Amino acid sequence: MTGMRFLLYQLRKNPLSIIGIAIILTFIIIAIFAPIIAPPPEGHTDPYMIPRDGYSPIPKPPNAEHLFGTTEGQYDIFYGVIWGTRSAFRVGLIVIGVVLATGIVLGSIAGYFGGIADEIIMRVTDIFMAFPALILAMAITVALGPSLNSVIIALITVSWPSYARLIRGDILAVREENYVEAARGVGSSHLRIITRHILPNAIYPTLVMASLDIGAVVLSAAALSFLGLGAPEGYVDWGQMISFSRNWIVGPPGNPLAYWYTVTIPGLFILLFVLGWNLMGDAFRDILDPRLSRK
């Protein structure tokens, strides 16, 4: 309980973290109430496909019917960015969830049991980490065939090693503590020692990394979508919406900023989403790392 109060006190001291939390809360509300904020038009079957208003390639500026205008192919920008919030959460949470679970299991095995299991798991992480992450993710997405699910699988494949390593390191640090020895002495099972004694004391740095990483994962997914390796055309996805704007960066002569809304609006949504997670994660790191906060 005192820990919770301390946390709240620390949060109050750090106005940036409040902004971060506010941003994330706003996005959660947008994601939940997407069907009310941007209701799919009558007769539109799949709400995760952006409704189109015609097939003309030329974007149309914001008007009463399309709040943020339409992008190339007459996809409604407002609808796309609102429902795109759901895609962003889906990718971020699935990837981080799976990666955390994998990291905890493999990291615990490596850190707690050591020996040959440790050696094998660590050498495998070495290999995965020998690649620039986005490049390996790109190759995997191409091999699986471009789709949102391929992007998710690819990002999981490239992200788990750093989690396994981090957890292993933190487990090594507490493995020889007296309370672990005591638990072993009274005959607790390995599983119980790991889940009840070691993990609760070793997991915080990993959770901080996870909260910082949700933003990074969404950013990578958006980049892959932008490159044309993600969701199918017309799916509610921020990265893809920016790729729609590529041909409309420069307007007609005399009005160079004519199509500003096609690129600016989806980009701001990505920026704010990632910024929210980063601000929040940054604050958590300061709070949980007393070495830094004392300075």
Added chain:
Amino acid sequence: MELRAYIIRRLLLLIPVLFGVTLLIFGVLQLFSPVERAALYVTSPKQFANIAEIIEKYGLNQPVWVQYGHWMNQIFHGNLGWSKVVSQPVTSAIINFLPATLELAIFATPLIIFGGIFLGSKAAAHKDKAVDHATRVGAIVGWSLPTFWLGLMLLMVFYGFFSGLFPPERLSTEMNVLVHSAAFTQYTSLHFLDAILNGNGQVLLDSLRHLVLPVITLTVVQIAFIMRLMRSSMLEALGKGYILTARAKGLDENTVVNKHARRNALIPVLTISGYIFAGLVNGVVITETIFNYKGLGWWAWQSAVYLDAPSILAFALFNGVLFVFTNLVVDLLYARIDPRVRLGGKVT
């Protein structure tokens, strides 16, 4: 003597990692169909006519370990397959596209490293002052920026609004013709350097104009990382006893900060320079795609979009191997600078 033993140990450790790297790429390769994989063994377009023969010859229907043997054999002979997006062998595609990317890196890397170190130590020296807050906000925003969006926004302003001030691509059309004409000798294929060597001011100016936006795009996102790391490691160094001693001796603040604190604070920054390399490579793919700047990253993007298996895998393999060697160099530099590393014997 100790350093030599350390180098030998590191070089030996390289072998299993490189073996693993090829295994991983080969594993990804298995996700492609035999016909797509056959493109790996093709060296000219004519051979595509007898694809069934190639599948037979290289045992693409045989067990995986046989295939791995064939594949490694080809790699050691420098044959990485046929890149259909640029209609040339993958090996020569890498060689042809490398200079353009190198040109970007030559400008971006020093900006990222020295800019990041400078701003980071400024922020630490003026902790909780305006500079510190500004760099902190700048770093968090920079770190959250989607690279591709930043690039497009820059294009919108500096190519659209300021009509053509900093254009995309690598050279303007007429300069491109000039560069490839007999009047211009391409010594290095780095356009700005060739322009200097040829004494051609026009080409120099043109190539630099085309470099401005991609270099900014690459730098902004990466610099945030170094800046933050430098700040915290500088703060740690400034809290050490030897700083107190230096100040007590009556040294002026500049010497204390620049000589005593900064040099020690640089060590953690050096250890992550491997990540900067990875960040640059990741960034290069997106940056070159946005600016239609025809380098390695642009080629990788084209290969990915057209599902060109040999090219994308070769690109990943190339970068994997390069990254392993970069990390090796970083570790060796680290051991040279900080003797504790060699004695401790463990580098992660």
